[in-house]
Amino acid sequence: MPESAAGPAEVLLKVDGLRITVGGERTEAVRGVSFEVRRGEAVGIVGESGSGKTLACRSVLGVLAPGCAVSGGTIDFDGTSLVGLPRRGWEQLRGTRIAAVFQDPASYLNPSYPVGHQLAEQLRVKHGRARRDARADAVRLLAAMGLHDPERVYRQYPHQLSGGMLQRVVLAIAVSGDPELLIADEATTALDVTIQAEVLELLAGLRAERGLAVIAVSHDLAVIAEFCDRVLVFYAGELVEAGPTQAVLHAPRHPYTEALLRVASVGSWERRSLAVIDGQPPHVGAELPGCRFADRCAFATQQCRTRPVALTEQPDGRSVRCRRVDELALSGAGAATAAGAAS
Amino acid sequence: MTHASLTDTSHTDTSHTDTTELADTSQSGVLAQPYAGPGESGGPDPAGTLLRVEGLGVSFAQPGGRRRVRVLDDVALTVRAGEIVGIVGETGSGKTTLARAIAGLTAPDRGRVHLAGEDIAGLRGRARRRFRRVGAIQFIFQDPLRSLDPALTVGTSIGEGLAIAGSGSRAQRAERVADALRQVGLDPAVAGRLPAQISGGQRQRASIARAVISDPALLLCDEPVSALDASNRNHILLLLDELRQRLSVGIAVISHDLSTLAGIADRVVVLYRGRVVEDGPIAEVFARPRHPYTALLIASAPDIHGRDRHAAARLRPVGTSRDPASRRTGECVFAHRCRFATDACAETPPRRAATDHPGGDWVVACHHADTWRDELDTAPAPAASRKDFPT
Ligand SMILES: Nc1ncnc2c1ncn2[C@@H]1O[C@H](COP(=O)(O)OP(=O)(O)O)[C@@H](O)[C@H]1O
Ligand SMILES: Nc1ncnc2c1ncn2[C@@H]1O[C@H](COP(=O)(O)OP(=O)(O)O)[C@@H](O)[C@H]1O
Numbered sequence: 069m070p071e072s073a074a075g076p077a078e079v080l081l082k083v084d085g086l087r088i089t090v091g092g093e094r095t096e097a098v099r100g101v102s103f104e105v106r107r108g109e110a111v112g113i114v115g116e117s118g119s120g121k122t123l124a125c126r127s128v129l130g131v132l133a134p135g136c137a138v139s140g141g142t143i144d145f146d147g148t149s150l151v152g153l154p155r156r157g158w159e160q161l162r163g164t165r166i167a168a169v170f171q172d173p174a175s176y177l178n179p180s181y182p183v184g185h186q187l188a189e190q191l192r193v194k195h196g197r198a199r200r201d202a203r204a205d206a207v208r209l210l211a212a213m214g215l216h217d218p219e220r221v222y223r224q225y226p227h228q229l230s231g232g233m234l235q236r237v238v239l240a241i242a243v244s245g246d247p248e249l250l251i252a253d254e255a256t257t258a259l260d261v262t263i264q265a266e267v268l269e270l271l272a273g274l275r276a277e278r279g280l281a282v283i284a285v286s287h288d289l290a291v292i293a294e295f296c297d298r299v300l301v302f303y304a305g306e307l308v309e310a311g312p313t314q315a316v317l318h319a320p321r322h323p324y325t326e327a328l329l330r331v332a333s334v335g336s337w338e339r340r341s342l343a344v345i346d347g348q349p350p351h352v353g354a355e356l357p358g359c360r361f362a363d364r365c366a367f368a369t370q371q372c373r374t375r376p377v378a379l380t381e382q383p384d385g386r387s388v389r390c391r392r393v394d395e396l397a398l399s400g401a402g403a404a405t406a407a408g409a410a411s
Numbered sequence: 412m413t414h415a416s417l418t419d420t421s422h423t424d425t426s427h428t429d430t431t432e433l434a435d436t437s438q439s440g441v442l443a444q445p446y447a448g449p450g451e452s453g454g455p456d457p458a459g460t461l462l463r464v465e466g467l468g469v470s471f472a473q474p475g476g477r478r479r480v481r482v483l484d485d486v487a488l489t490v491r492a493g494e495i496v497g498i499v500g501e502t503g504s505g506k507t508t509l510a511r512a513i514a515g516l517t518a519p520d521r522g523r524v525h526l527a528g529e530d531i532a533g534l535r536g537r538a539r540r541r542f543r544r545v546g547a548i549q550f551i552f553q554d555p556l557r558s559l560d561p562a563l564t565v566g567t568s569i570g571e572g573l574a575i576a577g578s579g580s581r582a583q584r585a586e587r588v589a590d591a592l593r594q595v596g597l598d599p600a601v602a603g604r605l606p607a608q609i610s611g612g613q614r615q616r617a618s619i620a621r622a623v624i625s626d627p628a629l630l631l632c633d634e635p636v637s638a639l640d641a642s643n644r645n646h647i648l649l650l651l652d653e654l655r656q657r658l659s660v661g662i663a664v665i666s667h668d669l670s671t672l673a674g675i676a677d678r679v680v681v682l683y684r685g686r687v688v689e690d691g692p693i694a695e696v697f698a699r700p701r702h703p704y705t706a707l708l709i710a711s712a713p714d715i716h717g718r719d720r721h722a723a724a725r726l727r728p729v730g731t732s733r734d735p736a737s738r739r740t741g742e743c744v745f746a747h748r749c750r751f752a753t754d755a756c757a758e759t760p761p762r763r764a765a766t767d768h769p770g771g772d773w774v775v776a777c778h779h780a781d782t783w784r785d786e787l788d789t790a791p792a793p794a795a796s797r798k799d800f801p802t
């Protein structure tokens with residue numbers, strides 16, 4: 069936990085008013101997103117596919133695809149401004165102080181070299197270890213990632229390893245430089261559930277061990293609930309709700325968060341109600357005069373559709389982008405179902 | 412790969428797989444009659460049993476080698492008319508192979524597949540073609556583009572079988588397509604669109620329409636919602652639930668995700684490395700699984716209200732698990748990852764009725780099904796959730 073007797077930990081990453089355009093300048097896929105990550109804190113980003121989660125992460129890593137660009141806002145990492153940072157600056161940050169793991173570990177490894185060599189190479193070139201030490205350190209790191217027989221894994225090629233083992237190797241590479249911030253974008257989505265649990269536990273362990281701050285992205289609320297201190301809910305390129313994970317998941321204050329919770333696999337295994345959100349999110353970049361969720365919102369009024377809605381700070385420490393936040397008494401579907409499960 | 416130890420050395424020539432589509436009507440001159448359905452065929456199965464799979468085995472030739480890899484071993488399951496059976500298992504456990512073998516797309520080398528009393532695994536030649544033409548079993552894939560041709564309008568794809576069979580007039584066929592679209596909750600106007608012009612969720616509905624137009628007895632859905640977000644997933648699951656009630660169709664839903672099945676399935680079949688390790692009523696299985704692997708699956712699933720990490724950790728082996736490649740012939744398939752393995756587990760555990768379910772509606776394949784929990788309760792909780800994490 070980032071909070072201690074000495075007060076909240078220092079801010080490590082500050083994203084302010086971030087805007088990202090894709091495929092031509094007019095299409096704004098991330099529309100003024102602001103958030104902070106403190107040292108050692110785990111922040112989760114959830115939202116439907118296409119809501120801008122990956123773009124936001126990639127901009128923090130400085131690896132936006134061609135055709136995508138930061139068109140507004142600032143990103144500050146421990147005093148360094150990341151927007152427009154020259155290549156030399158990135159070399160001192162990426163893979164060292166900021167690291168990342170994605171959904172498809174295989175594509176981040178070279179298929180023609182044993183995985184251990186790739187890890188040792190990283191330790192040697194990027195982190196200046198002597199060749200001999202690099203090998204020993206690599207084996208130790210592989211073991212620390214929960215890989216059994218690390219000596220053998222060291223010599224294996226990517227195609228010889230399962231998805232879960234590959235993700236552990238990529239995690240080993242990511243944390244080899246003792247980063248301060250780890251970005252995990254759908255890092256466990258492709259894994260079998262028993263392996264996902266192990267990798268999530270490993271991530272939680274790494275956090276505790278190393279005081280690592282994490283930005284975890286998932287379309288699955290339950291994965292975020294597993295180990296994030298705070299959660300950011302994205303909808304159609306905007307932040308619609310942000311706050312402490314448990315508070316947000318137990319008592320959502322934005323109608324979209326509540327809808328997400330209702331459709332998610334909540335608590336009870338025995339029988340889950342199958343709720344749906346009618347309609348589709350607006351097209352990426354659509355310019356709407358009012359709330360972007362209005363077409364799917366059960367509480368929408370005429371005003372919602374015609375006037376822009378601001379993200380407002382709530383007395384309970386949350387931020388919510390809903391004009392009716394004070395009048396709505398949302399069900400907190402998650403909590404209701406949990407009670408049902410207990411009976 | 413890690414299956415080396417699963418090989419057996421039989422050389423029976425059953426490896427040819429047949430990849431023709433199920434609803435292949437190209438041989439047909441007349442519209443096949445809807446499948447007679449269970450109960451009317453006078454088969455040996457108890458009332459209501461639509462699909463009965465027994466002792467099913469599938470093996471594949473290893474590339475280049477003479478050895479065969481056993482992918483399914485002694486698989487048994489049943490699906491009743493109007494019932495939804497979930498089939499869950501990790502990647503590579505054999506779920507897709509099982510569905511393909513049931514549908515006759517992959518030839519099993521052992522066992523029987525009875526549909527309404529008729530042994531369909533044994534069908535050959537003309538009988539097999541006739542069976543396929545009837546369309547009694549329909550497949551729904553994860554990617555609807557496997558059943559919807561991207562170059563054809565949705566309506567053409569859905570009505571393809573009827574058109575090839577030359578059944579009815581153009582107008583009548585169009586009406587049946589519109590009907591099928593309404594059945595799955597789509598506007599009949601969607602018939603005129605191309606698959607690329609509708610959303611992923613709508614495409615999956617359209618592929619379900621294509622399946623239900625031939626009035627099938629059994630739907631095999633292989634990861635039907637894995638590519639969809641939670642809301643669209645629930646839309647499709649609700650639709651399947653509605654179809655089984657309205658059409659009395661039996662449905663097998665394959666998923667690697669328990670929460671997908673929790674919403675709709677009546678029973679769950681848990682597959683591990685090609686064997687059924689547990690099969691029972693889903694709510695009861697989820698509440699109190701009898702097999703250590705099922706228990707691990709459930710304890711590993713992330714939960715919005717916080718998962719008990721110790722629960723999962725207590726089900727994992729103390730120390731690190733053995734390399735799956737080290738599996739000994741005849742050993743329990745789960746032994747290399749099982750915390751409760753003993754010397755007895757060197758022998759494949761038989762499937763046995765759960766002690767309090769003597770009727771056989773809940774079966775478990777574990778030597779220690781009745782006792783592993785006792786050990787669990789007395790075992791000290793591991794100090795950390797990851798023992799092998801250095802401190
Ligand atoms: N390289 C790209 N070119 C064009 N559009 C893109 C690109 N990357 C993302 N987008 C668009 O931006 C939106 C947000 O994408 P993304 O951040 O990947 O969403 P998420 O990760 O939340 O699923 C999507 O609508 C997507 O189509
Ligand atoms: N046509 C085939 N030839 C050889 N091996 C196959 C073939 N199809 C599947 N397999 C193997 O059988 C095992 C089970 O595969 P599959 O049924 O696709 O599992 P699942 O659907 O549960 O992920 C895997 O190890 C896979 O590699």
Ligand code: SF4
Nearest residue numbers: 359362365372390391
């Ligand atoms: S602003 Fe209006 S439309 Fe938007 S979420 Fe709130 S109530 Fe719904």
Ligand code: SF4
Nearest residue numbers: 743746749756777778
């Ligand atoms: S038979 Fe033995 S190894 Fe297999 S699941 Fe039961 S206790 Fe574990």
Ligand SMILES: [Mg+2]
Nearest residue numbers: 121122123254
């Ligand atoms: Mg993404």
Ligand SMILES: [Mg+2]
Nearest residue numbers: 506507508633
């Ligand atoms: Mg499969």
